[in-house]
Every structure is written in C-alpha cells, then in structure tokens.
Amino acid sequence: LTFIADSVSAEIKSRVQLATALATTIADVPELQAAFARQDRDALNRLTKKIYTDLQRDYGVRQFQFHTTDAHSFFRAHKPGKFDDDLSSFRHTVVDANIGKKSVQGIESGVAGLGLRGVVPVSYQGRHVGTVEIGLALDQKFFEELRNRYQVDLTIYLKKGQGFIPTLSTIEREATDKEVLNEIMKGETFINITQGGDTHLGFFVSPLKDYSGNIIGGLEIIKDHSAQAAVESAVIRDVLVLTVLIMLVGGVLAWFIARSISRPLGSEPFELAGIACRVAKGNLDVEFSGKNPKGVYAALKNMVMQLKELVTRVKDTAANVDKESAALAQMSSLLSKRTDEQSRLLVATAESIEILTRTVHANAENARAATKLANNVNQKAHHGEEVVGEVIGAMNEISESSKQANEIISVIEEIAFQTNLLALNASVEAARAGESGRGFAVVANEVRNLAQRSATSASEIKLLLEDSAQKVTSGASLVNRAGEVLEDIFASMGELVHVVDEIADETREQSTGIGQINGSITDLRGCTLHNAELVRGASQSSKILGDHASQLSELMAQFRVSVSPVADSYRALSGREKTGASEGKQKPVKGRVVDTPKERHQEDVKPAPLRKAVGGGDEWGAF
Template identity: 30%
Template sequence: MFKKVSLQVKISLVILIPLLIMIAISNIINIIYVQNISEKLSYKILEEVAKGEGNQLSAVVKEDLYQITGLKYTLENMYNSGVTDRKAYESVTKNFFNILPNTVIGIMIALEPNAIGNDTNYINDYPLTEGQQTYYISRSSDNAVTERSMSRDEIDADYYNEPIAKRKEYLSGIYEFNLGNNDIVSMYTWAIPIMYQNKPIGVITADIKIETLNETMKNIQPFEHSEGLLFDHYGNLMYDMGSTENLGKNMYNIYPKYKDHNVFETLSKGQTISFEDYTTYYKGYATYYFIPLEIAEGQYWILEIMAANSDIFKDSDMMRNVMIIISLIIIVIASIIVPIILKHKVTSIIVRLSKSLLKISNGDISFHINNDFLNMNDEWGDIAKSCENILNNLNKVVTTVKRSAEQVSTAANQVLAGNNDLSQRTESQASSLEETAASMNEMASAIKESAESVAESTNMVTDAKDALNNTGLIIEESVNKMNDVHEASTKIMDITKLIENIAFQTNILALNASVEAARAGDQGKGFAVVASEVRNLAQNTQESVKNITALITDSNDKANLAAKSVQESKEMFNDILQKMDNASAMMDKINTASQEQQKGIEQVNSAIGNMDSSVQKNAALVEEATAASQSLLSEANELIEVIEYFKLRN
C-alpha cells in the first residue's frame, strides 16, 4: 500500500510537472534550433574556408602556370622574329629555369617536327627523336642541374599530346618521376602550347613538386581538429597531412566509403558535396566537405576539408549545456519556493477546512466556522461562508427529520397492531378453504380415475372389436381359399379323366397294333413287342389315373366339409362382432358421461382453487402489509438512531 501523500506535495507536483515539461520542451526546441543554426553556420564556415583556401590553392598552382606563360611569350616572340638557332631557345629556357623557385624541378621544351629547320640536319644533336628538337632541364634534390634531350617515348605522353591537340594549357595528375640516380619525386606537370599564327609549334612543360602545395594545405584548418586533403582530377591523392604513403592512390581505394556518396562523379561535374560519417582518425563522427577547383578548363582538382563534429558543434554543445544548467537551477529554485508558497497560501487553510469537514463527517454539526476564516475576502472566504451555511441547513434538516421519524414510529406501531389482527383472521379463512379444496380434489381424483377406467375399457372393447374384424377377414379369406382348392380339385379330376381316356385309347390302339403285327408274321414281331409294351404302359397309366382320381375326389369332399365349417365360423364371428359393436357404443356413452362429470368437478375445483388463491393472496398481502409495517417501524427506529448520530445545537 502507498503511504499517504500530503496535499502540499501533490499540488507542488501538479504545478511543477507541467512547468518542468514546458521548460524541457522549450530547452529541447532551443537546443535543436541552436544546433541547426550552429550546424548551418559551421557548414557555412567550412564552405567559406574551402572556397578561400581553394582560391589560394588555385593561385599557388596557377602561379607556376603564369611563370612558364612568360617563357611561352618569349619563345613565341623569338620564333616570330625569325630566330632559327635551336641553342638560343634552349639558352633562354635555361636562364628562365635558373630564376624559378626550387619547387619547379624541371622545364621541357619540345618543338614540332621541322618547326625550326630540317630535323634531318640535327639527328646527331637529337638522336633519340631523329632530329626533332627536345630539351629538358631539371634539378635534383641536392640542387644539381641537369640538361638533356628527351626520348620519343618521353614526349609521346599526355603533357605533350594534349596541348598540341587542344591548343590550350594542360595540367597532369600526380605521378612519380625519376630525375636520375634513383632520385624519385612526386610531382605534377603544367603544359602549354607554343603558338604561331594560331597553330601549335611546340610545348613547354613545368614539373612542380607536390611539396609546393604543402604549406598552403597545412594552413587549411578551420577547426582545432580538422585538416585538408587534395586530389587531382583523376581522384588520386596529392596531399594528406596525416601520411604520405597513400600519395598517388585513388580516393576510392583509400576511402571506399567515398564511393557510397559518389564523391568523384559529383565533383567531376563541378558540384560540391558534403556528408557526415564515423572516422577512426578522430574516433568519432566527422563532417566531410568537398569542393571542385577548376585548375584548368574542364579539369577539377578536389579539395576536401574534414572536421570533427565535436569541434564543429563545440559552441552549440556549450550553449546546450549552459541552457541545461540554467534549467536545472530554475527547477531547483521552483521546487523550493513553490511548496513554501503553497504551504502559507493554500495547504494551511485547507488543513483548517479539512478539520471542520472531519467534524461534520463524525456527525458533529453543532459548531461554527472560525471568524478569521469567514472574514477572508477571496475564494477561501466564500468556501468558509458556504460551510457555515451547510452547518445551519444541516441543523434545520436533521431536527425536522428527527421529529418526523418519531411521529412515523408511533403511526407504524398502530398499523402493525391492525395488520396482525387482520392476518390472523385471513389465515383462519384460508385454512377452511384449503380443507374444502382438499375434499374437492379427492372427489375429482376419484371421478378422474373412474373416467380413466371407463376410457381404458372402451379402448379394450375397441381393440377386441378390431381383433374380431381381423379374425373375420382371415376366416373369409380361408373360405375363399377352400373354394379355390375345390375348383382346382375339380379341374384336376377333369384332367385325370382326360388322361384316363387317352390311356384307354392308347390301350386299344396298342391292341390293334398287336393284332396287326401277328398278322404280319415275322416282319411284325418287333412291332408286336413295341405294341405290347405300349399297351402295358397305357394300362399302368390308366390304373394310376384311377388312383389319383380317387384321392382327388376324397380331397374334394374333405375340402367341401372344411369350407362349410369355415363358413359357419364366419357367421359366428359376425354375430360376436355385432355384440361387440353394441358393447362399444355403451362404453362410449359411459365414457362421455364420466368426462362430463370430470369437467364439472374440475370447474368446481377450479372455482374453489381461485377462491383459495385469492384468500392466499389476501393473506400474503396482509403478511406483506404486516412486514411493511414492521419494516416501516424498523426504518423509523433506525432513522431515529441515525439522527441521534448528529450533535445538534441547543
């Protein structure tokens, strides 16, 4: 069972819970709103940083393009001036290379076949290209400068073919190049065409170390835990502050999750993309923001800025924590102040009111409400006045009810005495009717038994009559069958007479045949034997027929006697049947009279039963009235006892 909770606690909870809910909802909405704004602001910062750093990076990358563009203009002017000395072009290139920063590790010029003079005249100078002028100057990691001509395979590459074919600058992706003596460096190459009368006559290339971009990329750090990555237009990694082992590898091979977001395909179209994902590098979620850098026309390098979400949302998280702390302080203060206010303004008054109501619940309505309570000019004063009115009205009502209950009790005693006398007389009358009804029931039972016996006898006579009728039918059928036997015997006698005549005729014929056979002598012996046998057979047949005829005659006589006996039996049964009909008619009359008597007795019995029922109902009503009087008296006494519960004013 729960312990009783004070009203002060309950009201405090009723006030505080909605307040807490509203504060929580308000904080949640504010936190979500602030986080959304912070997120948008952080993305905006990432975007602006990416754009700014991208522009700076593009400027750094294109600075080398602008430098070799100066060499391009110098060589084009020399060609337009008619300079045909190949060494002069190489000398200008060498001088230009010497003033370039160390990040430019090599410059190449390669002229189209026969661009300056006939290449066949320079086979000894450029044996690897069959006289086509090529020149490459480079510096190693220890700043040793090397000059040499290029081979056919070396110039048969994108950095030569693309500028010639498209007549515009070309930027290669990252690749490794051997400067000699296994001095392998990672670099990218700018290539621009040398033009004459809008036709390309050669190509200038500048090989730039990847380290050129390191200083710029290191400065890309908009947040404490953030860094920039750079990929070329093939998606190969050019810069990663975390490591160098993946340089030159494709982004999808290094970071397969980039493929899920179609990073390379989107950026190749010149569109930006961003997403959030978990990274083990920051051991948490990070935001990835990618922008395309159009270094050359149609060629986009990819700048990626990755920042930990913990840094991006650092300010919003701090604001959220501050709001939560402030809310908790408000909740604590409200939890302390609200119960104190309720105690002084509500619960103390309710305690006084509850004591007055407790007296009323115990039946004490003799007191008055305290004047301090009555003199309040607010809702509490209205409640006090209402309680005082309730006490006044209760005193009036209870006093009136008590007087009425005493009067009802006196009247109930008088009604109870009259009902008791009426009950005794009604019970005596009901007893006499019960005895009369019992006697009529006995007479009705005797007449009913007689009627049932007569009805049973009538049924027995009817059954006997039916049996006699069936026996008469059987005897009549026996007579008919005896007549049929007699007719059959007569027909058999006619047939036997016919057989006897046939046997007699056969005997005569056999006798004549014997005579004729005797006359024939020896030829007729055989026929005489046959005739003799036929004669014997005819005599035997005639004798048998006579015996059958005698038997049938005797049977016919006996059948006639039996038919006469059966006919006499039929006449006797018909006489018995007539007498049974008379007896059945008499029994029906007796049965009808018995039923009439039974109906008369039943009607008398029913009338007595109705009288008895009426008397019983009257007796029941008297008993109910008596019980009601007793109940009324009990209720009146009980009401008086209940009224005594209240303590009334004098």
C-alpha cells in the first residue's frame, strides 16, 4: 500500500510538472508575448486555437488562459467568450505568480473543482505583463485510470467546515472515520487492514496538500487482498499437510536409522544424548556404564575425561592467577604509595636545593662585594702608607728646623749676653763721667734691661723649642711605628683580598654545582612521576587481571567436576592463611612447596635503610 500511495503521489506530481512545463513553453513564445502585451484578444484567439486543440488531445489540458497583473482573466482559450472576471479572491496561484513573478504549481480548488495547475509569469521586452495558466484535470477519469493501473480504489476527502466531503471516489462506501481524517489533517498517515469473511481490505490514508503545502484533505487508497489471502491460505494448508507427511515418513526413517546405527554408536542414542546434554550443561561428573565401551560411546567417554582434566587444570590455573593478581595488586598499590612519597620528598628536596641555591648565590654576590671593599681598603691603606711617609718626612724637616732654631736662639742669647755686658760697661763709664754721663747711664740701663729681657725670652724659646723637638722626635717615632703598622695592614689586606677572591671563586663553583644538582633532581622528579604513572597503570592492569581471573573462575564454576588434589591444596593453604599459620615460612602442600603471596610480598617490598634528605628532616624511602 505504501508503494502504491507513493506511485499515485508521483503520478499527481508528474502531471503538475507537465502543466508547468507546458505553461513555461507557451510563456516563451514571442508572438503570444507581444499579443498579450498589446491586450489583443483576437490575436491570442487566433494564435492559441490550434495550440489548445493539440494540448487537449495529447495531454488532456482542461484550462488554458491568460491573466492580467491584477489577477483578472484576460483570455480563456478553452472559453474565448468569457473574460475580464476577477480571480483574486479564490485563485491564489494566479495572485502569487503575479506578485512573486515566478512559477507556481500544485493542486488548487477552482470553480470547476480541484485542478492540477501550473501558472507561469509572462514578460515582454523586460516588462511583466501577466501570467499564463495550464490546468490538468484531477477528476473521475484520472482516478479511473489510476484504479485500472494499480488495481486500487481511490477517494479524495476535502475539509469543509467541521466535516469532510468525498470529492472524488472510485467506490461507493461509507466515509472514513472522522477521527482518522482529523489525524490526517495533523500530518499523520493511517494504515489498516480489515477482514470480514473471505474479504481482506487494506486502507492507506495520507494528507493531501495544495500548491502552498497546506493540508486541504486526505487521499484514501483501498486495495482488496482477498484473492491474495485465499492463495496464501491454500499455500499454508498445503504446506501443513506436506509437513505432517514428511514428519511421519521422517519418524519411520529415523526409527530404522537409529536401529541401524545403534550398534556402531556403542550405546543407545538416547543414552549418548543424555550424556551430551549433561556435558553441555557443565556437569562433567558423568558415569559411564560398561567395562569395554566401543565406538562413539568410547570416544565420548575419552572426550569427557580429557575435558574434565582440562577444566580441572583451568580451574586451578584460574585460582593461581586470582591469588597472584591479588598479591600483585597489593604490591603495586604499596609501590604506588612509595613512589608518591618519593615524589613528595623529591619536591621538598628540590625546594630546599632551590633555597640553598639562592643562599649560595647571595653569598657569591656578598663575596664579590667584599672583594670590591677589600680592594678599596687596600688602595686606601696604600694611600695611608704614602701619607704616613710624607708625615715622617715633614716631622724630620720640623726636627731639623727645631735644631736650626736652637742654634739661632743660642746666637740670640750670646748677643743678649754681650749686649748686657756692653750695657754694664756703659753704665760703669757713665758713672765715671758723673753728671754728664747720667743720660747715657739711663740709656745704658734700658739697653741692659732689654738685653736681660731678650736673654730671658730666648731662654724660654729655647726651652719651648727643646720641648717641641722632643715631642717632634716622639711624634716621628710614633709616625714610624704607624708606618710599620700600615705596612703590616697593607700586607694583611693583600692576603685578605686573595682569600676573598678565592672564596668568591669557590662560591661561584658551588653555585654552578648546586644548579646542576637542582637540574638533576628536577630530572629525577620527572622520572619518578613517570614511574608513578607506570606503577598506577600496572596497579590498574593487575586489578583488571584479577577481575578477568574472577570472571574466568565464575565461568569455570559452571563445570561440575570432582575436587582435584591441587584444588584441595589451595583450599588447605587458604585456610592456613586465614588462621595465621603461614607467616614467615614456606608451607608444604601435599608433596610440594608453595610460596604464599603474603611471604613473597614481604620479601619483595622490604624497605631499604632511610637517609636524611638535603635541607630538611624528611626521610627517603628506597624502592
């Protein structure tokens, strides 16, 4: 029904496209464009008369008309005497084609009912002059053609107010349920098959849309499946009869075949089937009767025994893998924690090394500053030594000047002494002269006083010069000692500068070495982080392995087998582990020694001695 509905829709769409193509061809005829532009109905009648006859005969064209730009009918080739009527109120395809100046096609209701219309704009010398329309019939004749072609009945329902009217139909029957048509108006599609006696009818109802895409009703397609249903019933009946006959014949043949092959099988088929069913359900504890089995029975027994042994080994292996994966997961978890702790300690060490690097760098800067200060002090000490030398020279010159001054003072004292003697002699001579020498005596007396005062002053100056000479001598001695001390200081400053230079060089080398250590610790930290990621991946893989081992154990648990010695040994070992009897030693298990996962874990993860971390009190844990 869906295929037929699609085919009918394609037929309608094809006729709409045909109408549009014919209208487009007519709109491109220059003579018709010119006559329409001149509003010449006679010319249009003359030019379109034969065209309309051919279109009606070949394509079933029912309408062929020209419209003005205001949607008035200008000329109808199918009715030349009717024109100039206003179509704008109900022929919306004409209005839209004139407004949009583009082709409009589809289903539209008109005065004569539904039609398949193609409306194309007409232009003359670049000016829009109106539209031309080709209309094909959507009528009873078209539906009868579709009915004969697809062997179906068709009905079109149009929405009118609150109800639906069957506009076109190829069958007389009651209208389709209104609720179904209401759903069709919402865009739904309805498919149903009804049966009444020997009659089988298929119903397909789909929305019917106009040129603008609006749903205006529904298209119902009905197909009678009665003949097909009768053929299908006959075929089913024949197949059932044939099946019963085949089953009867097959049963007889099966009985004879079973009897003929039971001897090569070595046992009855039902017994073999029972054994196979139990094995298929996982029960391998199958008892085989007979001391000397033969044929298929013997092969089946051998297969079950080998399968039983294989399942037992797989179970034991799964138990081993489960225990080992649990131990591996525990060790991986512990190793992951140790790796994380080591990463944390490396971070702390890197921070301490960074602080130490900054300290050493600061010391290097201070050493360089101390070198500069020591060189400056050394230069000033050298300059002080030169100044002291100059002071010593000046003191020596002062000492020589003091000696010369003493000599001059001695001369002055001698002159004063001689002057005093002369004055004394003059006084004596004045006394002898009597009254006439009295004035001269006064002068001589004054000269004598001056000579005495000069002698006294010269003596005092001499004493001062001698004291000054002693102090200059003492100062010169002190200056000499200061010069010697400055020489010692200068020598010590040279040694100090040399030592500070060596300290600065060593500090720079130490800073470089610590920088290399810091880089190595950074690389080690990266490696440790990478190892931590690998350990986490290994831990996750061990967990996944444990899950797979558990799943394998669950799958193997579906097989029921007798308890094997290996399984007994593992159960005994598990019991001793729970009671604590397996700590620190290897336990014998029925003739062989098995290391418990706990013992191996303790041996593998035994911690190495701890050592102090650089720059802090944290401890390093070795792998």
